[in-house]
Amino acid sequence: xxxxxxxxxxxxxxxxxxxxxxxxxxxxxxxxxxxxxxxxxxxxxxxxxxxxxxxxxxxxxxxxxxxxxxxxxxxxxxxxxxxxxxxxxxxxxxxxxxxxxxxxxxxxxxxxxxxxxxxxxxxxxxxxxxxxxxxxxxxxxxxxxxxxxxxxxxxxxxxxxxxxxxxxxxxxxxxxxxxxxxxxxxxxxxxxxxxxxxxxxxxxxxxxxxxxxxxxxxxxxxxxxxxxxxxxxxxxxxxxxxxxxxxxxxxxxxxxxxxxxxxxxxxxxxxxxxxxxxxxxxxxxxxxxxxxxxxxxxxxxxxxxxxxxxxxxxxxxxxxxxxxxxxxxxxxxxxxxxxxxxxxxxxxxxxxxxxxxxxxxxxxxxxxxxxxxxxxxxxxxxxxxxxxxxxxxxxxxxxxxxxxxxxxx
Amino acid sequence: xxxxxxxxxxxxxxxxxxxxxxxxxxxxxxxxxxxxxxxxxxxxxxxxxxxxxxxxxxxxxxxxxxxxxxxxxxxxxxxxxxxxxxxxxxxxxxxxxxxxxxxxxxxxxxxxxxxxxxxxxxxxxxxxxxxxxxxxxxxxxxxxxxxxxxxxxxxxxxxxxxxxxxxxxxxxxxxxxxxxxxxxxxxxxxxxxxxxxxxxxxxxxxxxxxxxxxxxxxxxxxxxxxxxxxxxxxxxxxxxxxxxxxxxxxxxxxxxxxxxxxxxxxxxxxxxxxxxxxxxxxxxxxxxxxxxxxxxxxxxxxxxxxxxxxxxxxxxxxxxxxxxxxxxxxxxxxxxxxxxxxxxxxxxxxxxxxxxxxxxxxxxxxxxxxxxxxxxxxxxxxxxxxxxxxxxxxxxxxxxxxxxxxxxxxxxxxxxxxxxxxxxxxxxxxxxxxxxxxxxxxxxxxxxxxxxxxxxxxxx
Numbered sequence: 001x002x003x004x005x006x007x008x009x010x011x012x013x014x015x016x017x018x019x020x021x022x023x024x025x026x027x028x029x030x031x032x033x034x035x036x037x038x039x040x041x042x043x044x045x046x047x048x049x050x051x052x053x054x055x056x057x058x059x060x061x062x063x064x065x066x067x068x069x070x071x072x073x074x075x076x077x078x079x080x081x082x083x084x085x086x087x088x089x090x091x092x093x094x095x096x097x098x099x100x101x102x103x104x105x106x107x108x109x110x111x112x113x114x115x116x117x118x119x120x121x122x123x124x125x126x127x128x129x130x131x132x133x134x135x136x137x138x139x140x141x142x143x144x145x146x147x148x149x150x151x152x153x154x155x156x157x158x159x160x161x162x163x164x165x166x167x168x169x170x171x172x173x174x175x176x177x178x179x180x181x182x183x184x185x186x187x188x189x190x191x192x193x194x195x196x197x198x199x200x201x202x203x204x205x206x207x208x209x210x211x212x213x214x215x216x217x218x219x220x221x222x223x224x225x226x227x228x229x230x231x232x233x234x235x236x237x238x239x240x241x242x243x244x245x246x247x248x249x250x251x252x253x254x255x256x257x258x259x260x261x262x263x264x265x266x267x268x269x270x271x272x273x274x275x276x277x278x279x280x281x282x283x284x285x286x287x288x289x290x291x292x293x294x295x296x297x298x299x300x301x302x303x304x305x306x307x308x309x310x311x312x313x314x315x316x317x318x319x320x321x322x323x324x325x326x327x328x329x330x331x332x333x334x335x336x337x338x339x340x341x342x343x344x345x346x347x348x349x350x351x352x353x354x355x356x357x358x359x360x361x362x363x364x365x366x367x368x369x370x371x372x373x374x375x376x377x378x379x380x381x382x383x384x385x386x387x388x389x390x391x392x393x394x395x396x397x398x399x400x401x402x403x404x405x406x407x408x409x
Numbered sequence: 410x411x412x413x414x415x416x417x418x419x420x421x422x423x424x425x426x427x428x429x430x431x432x433x434x435x436x437x438x439x440x441x442x443x444x445x446x447x448x449x450x451x452x453x454x455x456x457x458x459x460x461x462x463x464x465x466x467x468x469x470x471x472x473x474x475x476x477x478x479x480x481x482x483x484x485x486x487x488x489x490x491x492x493x494x495x496x497x498x499x500x501x502x503x504x505x506x507x508x509x510x511x512x513x514x515x516x517x518x519x520x521x522x523x524x525x526x527x528x529x530x531x532x533x534x535x536x537x538x539x540x541x542x543x544x545x546x547x548x549x550x551x552x553x554x555x556x557x558x559x560x561x562x563x564x565x566x567x568x569x570x571x572x573x574x575x576x577x578x579x580x581x582x583x584x585x586x587x588x589x590x591x592x593x594x595x596x597x598x599x600x601x602x603x604x605x606x607x608x609x610x611x612x613x614x615x616x617x618x619x620x621x622x623x624x625x626x627x628x629x630x631x632x633x634x635x636x637x638x639x640x641x642x643x644x645x646x647x648x649x650x651x652x653x654x655x656x657x658x659x660x661x662x663x664x665x666x667x668x669x670x671x672x673x674x675x676x677x678x679x680x681x682x683x684x685x686x687x688x689x690x691x692x693x694x695x696x697x698x699x700x701x702x703x704x705x706x707x708x709x710x711x712x713x714x715x716x717x718x719x720x721x722x723x724x725x726x727x728x729x730x731x732x733x734x735x736x737x738x739x740x741x742x743x744x745x746x747x748x749x750x751x752x753x754x755x756x757x758x759x760x761x762x763x764x765x766x767x768x769x770x771x772x773x774x775x776x777x778x779x780x781x782x783x784x785x786x787x788x789x790x791x792x793x794x795x796x797x798x799x800x801x802x803x804x805x806x807x808x809x810x811x812x813x814x815x816x817x818x819x820x821x822x823x824x825x826x827x828x829x830x831x832x833x834x835x836x837x838x839x840x841x842x843x844x845x846x847x848x849x850x851x852x853x854x855x856x857x858x859x860x861x862x863x864x865x866x867x868x869x
Contacts, residue, residue: 087832114499114509114510114608118499120506186718186810238719240718244696302509307506308504308506373604373836374834376834377815377833381818384718384809385810385812406815
């Protein structure tokens with residue numbers, strides 16, 4: 001009798017302990033790491049960059065290895081691209097890269113969710129010193145800098161020199177009276193800035209004021225009217241694949257970003273030309289057509305084990321030398337003011353046009369608020385509706401109000 | 410009938426006398442060990458030398474109580490709030506680098522909480538098993554019968570109780586891979602899990618249902634539901650009728666090279682659907698081949714926008730239905746060919762002698778017979794079309810854009826809209842879960858009603 005009791009109790013308690021040990025570990029999780037200070041630049045830092053930039057950054061990262069012998073930097077090509085960082089990191093922040101390239105408009109959303117850490121104070125003051133105010137604003141969210149800026153981008157006008165002259169492309173009317181233009185009213189990135197030209201703001205002047213959008217106004221209606229009027233313009237072609245149209249010779253000009261420069265050069269050859277945006281005639285006045293300005297930077301994953309190492313790597317990969325290397329290999333426009341003064345940068349037509357476009361009044365920094373998600377969903381159908389005529393002019397005000405309400409909460 | 414017989418067979422091991430024993434009798438008349446076994450599982454079995462059964466029960470009970478004390482109770486209390494800490498904080502560590510302290514991860518808390526619920530349910534079942542076994546031992550003793558030894562008990566698992574052994578693995582699989590994920594997804598519909606509450610979310614009851622049915626998504630839900638049903642009906646009807654007519658045409662006397670014609674349509678069917686759809690999307694593009702051909706023939710002066718972002722909703726919807734006919738008719742044709750070839754010819758001969766023409770024969774004999782056989786398949790096709798993700802997503806991507814919708818286009822079905830809500834910009838997981846539940850309700854009610862009304866069901 002007694003022996004089986006002992007066996008039973010012994011066996012049971014062993015099993016119970018094992019079960020407890022297995023269950024107990026799953027509940028606790030905390031983010032405390034890197035206790036000691038200065039000499040903590042070691043370990044492995046994983047960096048996601050866009051596939052075509054991998055070679056450049058692998059080259060840049062070699063400099064780090066000589067500086068910090070204990071530090072191992074892995075440059076990894078992010079197959080789904082930096083544009084999807086916001087969605088990808090949410091799947092499992094601890095599996096995402098420690099440092100990753102990201103467009104500035106996603107910073108607010110990631111910062112609100114706690115996926116990224118702000119830049120340490122010592123690096124923040126460096127960023128402020130090295131870059132223009134617009135750039136710094138672009139990576140700042142709620143008074144904290146959330147990314148190390150590495151390049152800036154803005155759309156510019158690419159055109160065919162043999163069909164359009166430099167004078168023609170100064171005004172929209174001049175340009176579209178001579179040759180066809182590929183427009184895309186389904187993609188707010190390309191066409192929403194008409195609203196800025198018409199005098200409205202998106203989330204206020206700062207781009208961070210949720211309630212301050214004012215598109216449901218007389219100015220907003222004017223912008224929609226201008227878009228609707230383009231339907232009657234025979235030389236404006238609505239297309240979602242402007243590059244194809246340019247290649248087929250059906251259009252002579254298009255708006256595009258620096259990332260397509262190489263393709264467009266290949267298509268146009270000697271006729272390649274680039275210029276800042278033209279003016280458009282809105283409400284009887286010629287006004288500079290604006291563009292969204294984006295800043296790409298390196299953000300630091302808040303789940304990264306070693307914050308000091310991660311931030312140091314991000315800082316190094318966005319330094320002046322790194323920006324210039326990226327310019328030489330990819331044509332990405334530097335944000336670093338010193339780098340912008342480099343001869344090669346200054347002498348490039350595309351870069352010149354982009355730097356002109358990034359000046360105050362020519363472009364608006366892409367807002368960083370999480371509400372931009374709704375903006376992207378709803379702005380396209382709104383403009384497309386005005387262009388195709390499925391939204392009648394009488395409904396413009398009501399539709400704009402609906403749009404404004406949907407993005408203001 | 411067969412079902413009832415089977416049940417009796419499995420229950421025949423428990424005699425009526427044993428069944429009549431009440432809980433109170435086992436507890437009051439049983440010996441001390443029997444009584445104790447109500448609290449300490451497996452005691453009575455161990456005492457009667459059924460070592461394996463008794464020890465397993467005892468160990469599982471101790472493990473359960475231990476788990477409950479150290480992990481289970483906290484999992485339950487967290488489940489009620491989905492984590493009390495909802496705020497993210499940023500601090501600066503000793504070396505001057507910022508650290509982010511995340512709020513409680515509700516996704517994991519919800520998962521562990523549901524697993525805990527499942528464990529409790531399993532334990533209750535185990536306790537029931539313990540009671541039954543205890544009662545059986547009491548009964549055997551009362552009647553003075555022999556108590557099965559440990560070896561006999563184990564042997565019975567491979568013999569008379571083989572069903573229990575065989576069912577164990579599928580049962581665990583069903584619980585882990587079907588029940589748990591389903592309950593997990595359903596429970597998301599009652600939270601505010603979305604883009605703004607991606608890490609720390611809370612229970613919000615039926616608020617997400619309110620959003621979909623009367624709130625900001627209602628303006629999208631009802632029109633999309635309407636189009637989904639219209640699409641499912643039209644798509645099913647067109648492919649069915651087209652397939653039947655095509656099959657009859659090929660089967661009718663006077664048509665030569667029947668095998669050749671059939672092969673042509675089978676080839677259409679054999680190309681993977683997504684290849685066909687992506688190719689069609691290219692072909693129908695505003696700058697695609699079809700518009701090029703039509704313009705070169707001077708049939709149209711401007712390219713027609715069939716399925717683009719800026720196309721006319723009506724044009725796009727009709728295009729989608731036509732493309733679906735092209736890929737769906739060969740399938741129906743194959744099935745109805747088989748039925749037509751098996752139709753009794755004497756009936757048709759008799760009708761023809763009575764003076765019925767081909768149309769009359771089709772309407773009164775051939776078609777009703779095909780319909781009779783194919784109705785269950787049609788219902789299945791209808792449900793499949795309600796959830797026909799491929800055709801919409803690969804062909805139009807939901808386009809044309811619709812300014813009155815939230816996150817959906819004019820050709821989006823409920824299921825592609827659900828996909829947009831999850832993987833699109835807005836990440837409204839709770840709304841997507843609600844949509845999933847609503848789609849299930851629509852599908853289940855339609856198929857239940859439809860199946861019960863089919864002749865195949867009534868006569869089968």
